[in-house]
Amino acid sequence: MGRARTMLARLTRRLGLVPSGTADRIGEDASLATTVLPHEAMVFFADPPGSLYQLEQWYEPLRALDREMRTVVVLRDSRTARHVRATSGLDVVVAAEPSTVEGLVLRGRLRLAIYVNHHPDNFTNLRLPQLVHVSLMHGDSDKQVTVSNQTKAYDFSFVAGQAAVDRMAASSVFFDATARCVPIGRPQVDEQLARVAALREARGIAGRPTVLYAPTWEGTPGQSAYGTVVSHGEAVVRSLLGAGYRVVYRPHPLTGVHSRAYRDADARLRALVREAGGRGRLDVDGVPLADSFAAADVLVCDVSGVAIDWLATGGPMVFLRPASPEARPATSPLTDVVPWVDAADAGSLAALVDEIRADDATAAERERMVEHYLGDTTQGAATARFVAACREVVRRYDAAVVERAASRSPGVNA
Numbered sequence: 001m002g003r004a005r006t007m008l009a010r011l012t013r014r015l016g017l018v019p020s021g022t023a024d025r026i027g028e029d030a031s032l033a034t035t036v037l038p039h040e041a042m043v044f045f046a047d048p049p050g051s052l053y054q055l056e057q058w059y060e061p062l063r064a065l066d067r068e069m070r071t072v073v074v075l076r077d078s079r080t081a082r083h084v085r086a087t088s089g090l091d092v093v094v095a096a097e098p099s100t101v102e103g104l105v106l107r108g109r110l111r112l113a114i115y116v117n118h119h120p121d122n123f124t125n126l127r128l129p130q131l132v133h134v135s136l137m138h139g140d141s142d143k144q145v146t147v148s149n150q151t152k153a154y155d156f157s158f159v160a161g162q163a164a165v166d167r168m169a170a171s172s173v174f175f176d177a178t179a180r181c182v183p184i185g186r187p188q189v190d191e192q193l194a195r196v197a198a199l200r201e202a203r204g205i206a207g208r209p210t211v212l213y214a215p216t217w218e219g220t221p222g223q224s225a226y227g228t229v230v231s232h233g234e235a236v237v238r239s240l241l242g243a244g245y246r247v248v249y250r251p252h253p254l255t256g257v258h259s260r261a262y263r264d265a266d267a268r269l270r271a272l273v274r275e276a277g278g279r280g281r282l283d284v285d286g287v288p289l290a291d292s293f294a295a296a297d298v299l300v301c302d303v304s305g306v307a308i309d310w311l312a313t314g315g316p317m318v319f320l321r322p323a324s325p326e327a328r329p330a331t332s333p334l335t336d337v338v339p340w341v342d343a344a345d346a347g348s349l350a351a352l353v354d355e356i357r358a359d360d361a362t363a364a365e366r367e368r369m370v371e372h373y374l375g376d377t378t379q380g381a382a383t384a385r386f387v388a389a390c391r392e393v394v395r396r397y398d399a400a401v402v403e404r405a406a407s408r409s410p411g412v413n414a
Contacts, residue, residue: 023048026078027096037108039070046076046121053253054116054138059088061187061386068387098124105130111394118150126153132397139305140164142329144223147171156393160186163373184389185375185382189312192290199294210246212296216304217252218262222326226302230265231323235346237272243350249273250283250292298353303329312377316356333369337362
């Protein structure tokens with residue numbers, strides 16, 4: 001019976017019948033059985049294509065790392081591999097089995113493992129002591145997930161700025177945030193600011209005032225349910241359109257993946273925006289975040305990484321308060337300053353947008369927060385710090401291994 005189930009599972013994967021949220025585990029394991037990789041760093045990503053947005057935002061910094069330390073992307077899904085090979089410019093292998101990755105590590109030069117999310121399969125890699133393990137995640141925000149106990153599993157967490165260190169120190173017990181969180185800045189903001197500036201210059205100052213509504217996904221029940229598509233979405237869009245604003249709607253790529261209610265609400269919002277004609281724009285299917293930023297004068301969003309990236313643009317923003325009472329954002333300088341809108345008041349959002357466009361009273365405070373949240377936003381600075389940090393943690397790992405070996409050598413005094 002067990003053999004029959006295994007054969008059925010393999011057939012299911014080969015026929016492409018795997019659920020969209022599950023890795024197909026069609027690997028290159030047989031051909032990798034004796035492979036010796038020349039790479040020093042790996043990016044481990046176990047997800048199917050629906051979560052690629054988490055990895056794609058790191059392509060440019062990873063290409064910079066690859067020029068200094070040969071870097072390979074290790075995947076568990078053949079569909080994801082097709083996308084990454086076509087778009088990343090990085091070497092890719094697909095290893096369905098943990099033993100295959102272990103063999104690659106033992107035979108080759110791999111020293112550093114990088115992760116952009118907390119996928120459960122990361123633990124198949126985290127067991128390997130030959131690597132130094134670094135969490136990057138895919139954005140900084142005041143969501144509770146950024147202070148998850150899962151962060152403790154990694155040797156180091158590379159974070160954008162001091163705000164992330166402070167958040168972790170305040171929220172986590174038995175974790176030395178100062179020692180294990182390494183601020184590197186936010187390389188993605190380097191790219192975004194340059195593109196936003198170019199697009200805004202091309203756009204000029206003419207045109208209807210525009211609001212970007214960029215909600216997050218539904219998350220999972222409880223503390224992670226920050227999304228407002230169901231609770232606020234339709235009232236937000238109707239209020240803004242009714243007041244004469246142009247609306248750019250940018251739903252999170254995973255909207256509706258767990259919840260039928262979110263899927264249906266998202267469909268209604270897309271229809272509203274399309275029906276608005278020139279006063280509505282739908283930014284989906286890989287539209288760069290910088291393009292959405294460049295089109296907007298004001299951001300309306302949930303607690304998410306979008307808010308932190310937008311902070312660097314200097315524009316005003318509004319937070320939508322999650323309807324779930326358990327989804328409490330971490331208290332931070334930004335959440336204390338930015339105005340909040342409850343679901344009951346979403347229908348009058350346009351009046352608040354009018355007010356902050358006429359008098360952006362917190363602009364100076366937000367400007368002072370940029371370095372606190374994002375570090376040095378000078379073009380190229382964050383990417384350089386990322387590459388340097390990767391080199392440094394490997395150096396520290398090597399030094400620790402040498403020190404440990406010396407302390408165990410015969411004849412060394414205790």
